[in-house]
Amino acid sequence: MTWEERWHPLREEWIIVAAHRQNRPWSGETIEHAEELLPEYVSDCYLCPGNLRVSGRRNDDYTSTFVFDNDHPCVGMDAPPPQKVESSGIYLNRPAQGFARVVCYSPNHSVALAELEISEIENLLRVWQEQYRELGSRPEINHVLIFENKGEAVGVSNPHPHCQIYATNFVFKTIETEARVSQQHLAATGRIIFQDIIEAERADNRRVIFENERAIAFMPYFARYAYEVFVAPKERHRSLATLSDEELRDFAAVLKNTLVRFDNLWRMPFPYVMALHQAPTDGGDYSGFHFHVEFHPPLRRPTLLKYLAGPEIGGGNFLSDTSPEEKAAELRAAGDVHYKIGASNF
Numbered sequence: 001m002t003w004e005e006r007w008h009p010l011r012e013e014w015i016i017v018a019a020h021r022q023n024r025p026w027s028g029e030t031i032e033h034a035e036e037l038l039p040e041y042v043s044d045c046y047l048c049p050g051n052l053r054v055s056g057r058r059n060d061d062y063t064s065t066f067v068f069d070n071d072h073p074c075v076g077m078d079a080p081p082p083q084k085v086e087s088s089g090i091y092l093n094r095p096a097q098g099f100a101r102v103v104c105y106s107p108n109h110s111v112a113l114a115e116l117e118i119s120e121i122e123n124l125l126r127v128w129q130e131q132y133r134e135l136g137s138r139p140e141i142n143h144v145l146i147f148e149n150k151g152e153a154v155g156v157s158n159p160h161p162h163c164q165i166y167a168t169n170f171v172f173k174t175i176e177t178e179a180r181v182s183q184q185h186l187a188a189t190g191r192i193i194f195q196d197i198i199e200a201e202r203a204d205n206r207r208v209i210f211e212n213e214r215a216i217a218f219m220p221y222f223a224r225y226a227y228e229v230f231v232a233p234k235e236r237h238r239s240l241a242t243l244s245d246e247e248l249r250d251f252a253a254v255l256k257n258t259l260v261r262f263d264n265l266w267r268m269p270f271p272y273v274m275a276l277h278q279a280p281t282d283g284g285d286y287s288g289f290h291f292h293v294e295f296h297p298p299l300r301r302p303t304l305l306k307y308l309a310g311p312e313i314g315g316g317n318f319l320s321d322t323s324p325e326e327k328a329a330e331l332r333a334a335g336d337v338h339y340k341i342g343a344s345n346f
């Protein structure tokens with residue numbers, strides 16, 4: 001049983017891995033899973049094609065993907081100036097400017113990203129490329145965060161497959177740290193830190209979930225969540241925007257493979273927070289940054305959430321009750337044919 005501290009080189013922090021505690025008795029809250037069969041179209045779903053949204057706008061009769069401005073944006077170019085601008089003393093405020101968008105993956109209400117064909121995922125990756133390029137090229141936008149919250153365990157009530165984009169006038173904290181660490185590593189060693197991580201994972205191989213010629217999925221040595229997985233192109237790209245057709249194809253295949261393993265693990269739709277980590281678009285030097293996707297699934301067991309508590313919320317460092325090697329072995333054994341389909345796409 002693993003009982004040690006592991007260094008997270010991208011966040012510059014220690015993770016306590018205390019896997020010897022994972023079977024300790026639990027009498028707290030558990031999560032229920034009642035898997036319902038979803039229809040392909042739902043008349044009051046605000047994401048289904050042709051439907052009216054609360055804003056009064058109507059969705060296109062889209063047939064593949066559909067991008068629209070969030071009707072309840074957390075950031076907007078028309079955000080009001082703050083009531084009172086604080087510019088002296090310790091407090092500071094400013095308008096919440098940016099763009100908040102929604103990207104529907106499919107007109108089909110009942111499918112998840114894991115169930116899309118590789119070609120459909122490739123098409124979605126191209127939409128993400130366009131969004132990053134378009135939003136990132138705006139002078140007022142310093143960062144484009146593309147993310148998906150999936151499942152009720154992370155607070156999503158509408159199962160229609162979709163993600164969100166927050167294009168902001170600031171760089172999100174995790175990306176800011178990764179970008180700084182990447183440049184420091186480049187300056188000190190002449191190497192790309194994320195490529196050193198990929199190299200270490202391939203050398204060890206126990207935590208590699210799946211790889212093909214141009215992309216790889218692995219559970220990092222320093223995973224904070226039980227089933228945390230990183231998916232990355234093997235060549236260094238600062239963002240998704242510069243991946244070639246071949247790289248996009250391989251990346252889509254590895255992404256699909258990872259998602260299918262998640263669902264197969266407990267034969268249920270697997271909840272997660274997925275985030276694309278791409279270089280900021282503020283004009284800085286990000287030559288050491290390596291684009292990747294991070295999955296942070298909230299479950300430790302089919303009915304057991306990883307609660308963020310004293311160490312994580314109170315102290316800011318993660319306490320992991322599971323061994324990355326054991327959890328990676330579970331995903332490696334989970335199979336790459338989706339349990340709902342029963343036919344291989346590979």
Ligand SMILES: [Zn+2]
Nearest residue numbers: 045048109160
């Ligand atoms: Zn829908």
Ligand SMILES: [Zn+2]
Nearest residue numbers: 178277292294
């Ligand atoms: Zn990252």
